[in-house]
Amino acid sequence: MTVLQVPRRFNGPPDSANGGYVSGLLAERHDDTTVTVVLRSPPRLETPLLVRAGQLLDGDIVVAESSAGAFEHEVPRAVPFPVAGAASSAYRCNETFSTCFVCGSARADGLRIEPGPVGEGLVASQWIPDASLPLGPALVWAAMDCPGGWSLPDMVERPAVLGRMTATVADLPEVGEHCVAVGELHGEQGRKAFASSAVYGADGRLLGRAEQVWIRLK
Structure with missing residues (x-):
């Protein structure tokens, strides 16, 4: 088990963490190279969040869930x-x-x-x-x-x-x-x-x- 706490600097909406940043923090603790993260609840800032069995938990609330992922589309092209x-x-x-x-x-x-x-x-x-x-x-x-x-x-x-x-x-x-x-x-x-x-x-x-x-x- 790991405890994450997102500093206030990394907000998305004013009172919750940026979804991509939180998803990346959870993915870093996953064994797969490509990871899918489903956001279930707004991740609170400056709050200890528990990582357990691929889930991010705020007490009894499931904030996000991670699993092995796969892509369906071609990568967007580069732009100068x-x-x-x-x-x-x-x-x-x-x-x-x-x-x-x-x-x-x-x-x-x-x-x-x-x-x-x-x-x-x-x-x-x-x-x-x-x-x-x-x-x-x-x-x-x-x-x-x-x-x-x-x-x-x-x-x-x-x-x-x-x-x-x-x-x-x-x-x-x-x-x-x-x-x-x-x-x-x-x-x-x-x-x-x-x-x-x-x-x-x-x-x-x-x-x-x-x-x-x-x-x-x-």
Whole structure:
């Protein structure tokens, strides 16, 4: 058994942890290379959470469950760093996500991943990791979280939260490396939306890839 505690810096919504980051922390404790994490309840910040038998528990509440995962789609294509930077000029965040550690435009200490359109159903953003961040697999999971979500249309007016994420991390970025995060929409069914994402290093190497199910808020 392991106890995790997510610092307040790594929030998604204002009062809970970023789903991709928490999923990555849980996946780090899994034996499989590709892991699927299903989020069942908002992970509380600054709260001891117990990892047991692939589950993340907050007392008797199941916060998340992990299992071996597999991909259904091709990895989203890489986008040149300058193109990703230009795409971010179209990024518009709403109040729900403005303080998100990954995509929040109000966060000077966040990842500042601000995806904008670069093609039909495809978004991209620059990402330059800084020395204040723990450059582990969970951070790459976090960087792959929001790009998938921002590939959904009308995210400002019809926000969605992460419900399930399958991901693998192949390599880690260096501090100051000019990385690119991309997200691609695969369709919607009712309140569910399906997307994939990836992070590429400055030399074009694939740092990680993910597939996600997003749930539109009522």
